[in-house]
Amino acid sequence: xxxxxxxxxxxxxxxxxxxxxxxDASLLIISKIAKSFGKKPVLRDISLSVAEGEFLTIxxxxxxxxxxxLRIIAGFENADAGEILMAGENLIRLPxxxxxxxxxxxxxxxxPHLSVSENVGxxxxxxxxxxxxxxxxxxxxxxxxxxxxxxxxxxxxxxGGQQQRVALARALVxxxxxxxxxxxxxxxxxxxxRDMQQELKSLQREIGISFVFVTxxxxxxxxxxxxxxxxxQGELEQVASPRDIYNHPATSYTAxxxxxxxLLRADVKDGIARCGLLSWPVNLADGPAVxxxxxxNIRDVTDARSDAISFRGKVLNQAxxxxxxxxxxxxxxxxxxxxxxxxGKGLSSESEFVFSASDAVAVRDSAQPNVEREG
Amino acid sequence: xxxxxxxxxxTVPPLLWVIALLLLPYALLLCYSFWSVSAQQExxxxxxxxxxxxxxxxxxxxQTLFRSMWIAARVMIFSLLLxxxxxxxxxxxxxxxxxxxxxxxxxxxxxxxxxxxxxxxxILGSDGVLNTLLQYVHLTRHPAEFLLYxxxxxxxxxxxxxxxxxxxxxxxxxxxxxxxxxxxxxxxGASSWQTFLRVVLPLSLPGVLAGATFAFVLSLGDFLAxxxxxxxxxxxxxxxxVSLFGAAYNWPLGAAISLCMLVLILGLxxxxxxxxxxxxxx
Numbered sequence: 001x002x003x004x005x006x007x008x009x010x011x012x013x014x015x016x017x018x019x020x021x022x023x024d025a026s027l028l029i030i031s032k033i034a035k036s037f038g039k040k041p042v043l044r045d046i047s048l049s050v051a052e053g054e055f056l057t058i059x060x061x062x063x064x065x066x067x068x069x070l071r072i073i074a075g076f077e078n079a080d081a082g083e084i085l086m087a088g089e090n091l092i093r094l095p096x097x098x099x100x101x102x103x104x105x106x107x108x109x110x111x112p113h114l115s116v117s118e119n120v121g122x123x124x125x126x127x128x129x130x131x132x133x134x135x136x137x138x139x140x141x142x143x144x145x146x147x148x149x150x151x152x153x154x155x156x157x158x159x160g161g162q163q164q165r166v167a168l169a170r171a172l173v174x175x176x177x178x179x180x181x182x183x184x185x186x187x188x189x190x191x192x193x194r195d196m197q198q199e200l201k202s203l204q205r206e207i208g209i210s211f212v213f214v215t216x217x218x219x220x221x222x223x224x225x226x227x228x229x230x231x232x233q234g235e236l237e238q239v240a241s242p243r244d245i246y247n248h249p250a251t252s253y254t255a256x257x258x259x260x261x262x263l264l265r266a267d268v269k270d271g272i273a274r275c276g277l278l279s280w281p282v283n284l285a286d287g288p289a290v291x292x293x294x295x296x297n298i299r300d301v302t303d304a305r306s307d308a309i310s311f312r313g314k315v316l317n318q319a320x321x322x323x324x325x326x327x328x329x330x331x332x333x334x335x336x337x338x339x340x341x342x343x344g345k346g347l348s349s350e351s352e353f354v355f356s357a358s359d360a361v362a363v364r365d366s367a368q369p370n371v372e373r374e375g
Numbered sequence: 376x377x378x379x380x381x382x383x384x385x386t387v388p389p390l391l392w393v394i395a396l397l398l399l400p401y402a403l404l405l406c407y408s409f410w411s412v413s414a415q416q417e418x419x420x421x422x423x424x425x426x427x428x429x430x431x432x433x434x435x436x437x438q439t440l441f442r443s444m445w446i447a448a449r450v451m452i453f454s455l456l457l458x459x460x461x462x463x464x465x466x467x468x469x470x471x472x473x474x475x476x477x478x479x480x481x482x483x484x485x486x487x488x489x490x491x492x493x494x495x496x497x498i499l500g501s502d503g504v505l506n507t508l509l510q511y512v513h514l515t516r517h518p519a520e521f522l523l524y525x526x527x528x529x530x531x532x533x534x535x536x537x538x539x540x541x542x543x544x545x546x547x548x549x550x551x552x553x554x555x556x557x558x559x560x561x562x563x564g565a566s567s568w569q570t571f572l573r574v575v576l577p578l579s580l581p582g583v584l585a586g587a588t589f590a591f592v593l594s595l596g597d598f599l600a601x602x603x604x605x606x607x608x609x610x611x612x613x614x615x616x617v618s619l620f621g622a623a624y625n626w627p628l629g630a631a632i633s634l635c636m637l638v639l640i641l642g643l644x645x646x647x648x649x650x651x652x653x654x655x656x657x
């Protein structure tokens with residue numbers, strides 16, 4: 001099966017034209033990066049660009065190679081092949097200390113023997129700046145992350161969220177052109193994490209430098225990013241804006257990884273896709289095809305539209321998720337659907353459901369387990 | 376939570392051990408240091424401070440104590456100078472050979488102290504390996520006499536013997552430095568040298584202090600190396616204690632010197648521990 005990048009029109013579009021920037025504003029161009037640890041390939045043929053001022057998220061499961069890619073950009077790992085250009089300069093041969101890139105580490109990596117302000121001033125001190133300038137810039141940076149009151153504390157005396165802010169200030173005070181963030185929020189608890197997501201995003205808009213953010217959390221990626229680069233087993237699965245990647249997943253893996261979905265394996269013949277008892281018109285060549293239908297695009301029959309495809313099914317269970325309920329429904333032909341409806345709708349145990357043909361998005365099969373079949 | 380019998384069973388043996396083998400001997404030593412010896416070589420059990428007065432009045436005791444401290448200080452410095460680079464290499468650059476090289480550091484500790492001291496005697500003696508070599512290459516015409524039976528020989532031997540004791544705590548403290556701190560330092564623009572001076576060295580200071588304490592304290596109390604290799608000019612304080620408890624038969628004075636040494640070393644250990652606490656950053 002062909003999963004090589006660049007064959008998908010959406011991916012190409014997104015790579016060369018991020019939504020907010022013209023294509024020539026690329027700050028970082030990663031081309032054909034490959035890396036193996038021993039005989040195990042961890043990255044294969046990665047090409048990706050980051051625009052000036054863009055918030056790009058590298059999203060992937062653990063073991064997908066996302067941290068390795070970040071470490072190659074920072075210079076902590078050498079790539080086996082490929083190039084990284086930043087503002088026209090090839091970074092590959094430069095040691096980390098010569099790259100105008102700073103990193104926020106997963107465990108913050110604050111120096112335990114230095115105070116908060118000494119930590120933040122570290123990069124400026126090794127660059128031999130004057131005491132007065134270091135002081136001004138450190139104060140500025142600490143004010144920016146609202147940590148001015150803790151300037152003289154040791155890192156061990158402040159909370160995880162505060163250490164996070166200090167790590168951010170320590171990186172930003174050097175005015176890098178690109179900030180790399182390696183799962184910086186993963187050690188924080190849920191509510192603090194949501195606050196920090198907002199804060200980090202607005203900070204990035206404010207200072208306008210490019211962020212490359214690594215996470216395994218698809219919700220985090222959706223909330224924060226201008227674009228998401230989804231990495232799967234060392235290869236780029238799709239690069240697109242959160243909205244695009246959600247509404248037009250290129251592959252069945254993307255569709256499943258980002259949000260919930262229903263994957264329908266259908267056969268296309270003469271412009272009609274058939275899956276079990278369902279059929280709908282498509283504009284595809286004959287042969288097998290996979291379609292993704294988001295749970296919220298399946299409705300109960302009361303608000304059906306004209307191009308609706310309907311099916312009857314038994315409600316297996318109904319889980320309360322606040323504003324919505326998530327239903328598991330078994331259609332008469334045995335297919336299991338996940339359906340998201342407005343909360344509190346009383347449904348009889350067997351009901352009629354509909355979705356429109358335009359919400360069944362054709363995706364490339366990533367050979368992943370998909371629609372469950374019962375019996 | 377634990378039964379009474381269990382508590383008794385686990386506390387009594389160590390308690391007996393401490394009382395019989397530590398507290399009683401120290402108490403006895405303390406008593407002896409306030410007694411004296413008659414002309415007929417009998418212990419007089421009358422309390423007085425004569426031994427302590429003598430210790431500070433007779434020149435040779437303090438002089439030997441200071442010489443011992445000076446020898447111990449040199450051993451400490453050389454052990455650190457030799458041990459730190461090796462520990463650093465082991466921790467950061469030895470790669471897959473780390474365990475093997477670590478064992479090489481440990482193995483000399485299994486070899487008898489006496490064997491190692493005698494080895495230096497054969498190397499440094501006037502018919503020794505070193506002198507033979509020097510004459511063979513015509514660097515000297517006669518055997519160099521200063522090599523053996525000198526403070527130099529003592530410092531050399533003790534450095535050889537106690538350097539592993541400096542390496543091990545330094546290595547342990549280097550191993551405990553999270554590697555992402557070093558990456559963070561490079562990321563912030565620091566060179567390898569700056570990273571060493573600003574991050575690695577300060578974070579390894581507790582280990583350096585522990586290593587320095589080991590080397591100094593162990594050397595200060597040593598008596599075999601000066602006995603075998605020191606000659607008259609390389610006598611250390613422990614040699615005096617040994618002779619006072621032996622041939623000189625003046626246990627009370629020997630006890631007084633021993634107690635002074637004990638207080639000195641406890642003071643050093645206390646100082647080292649409080650500094651180590653101050654420098655431990657977590």
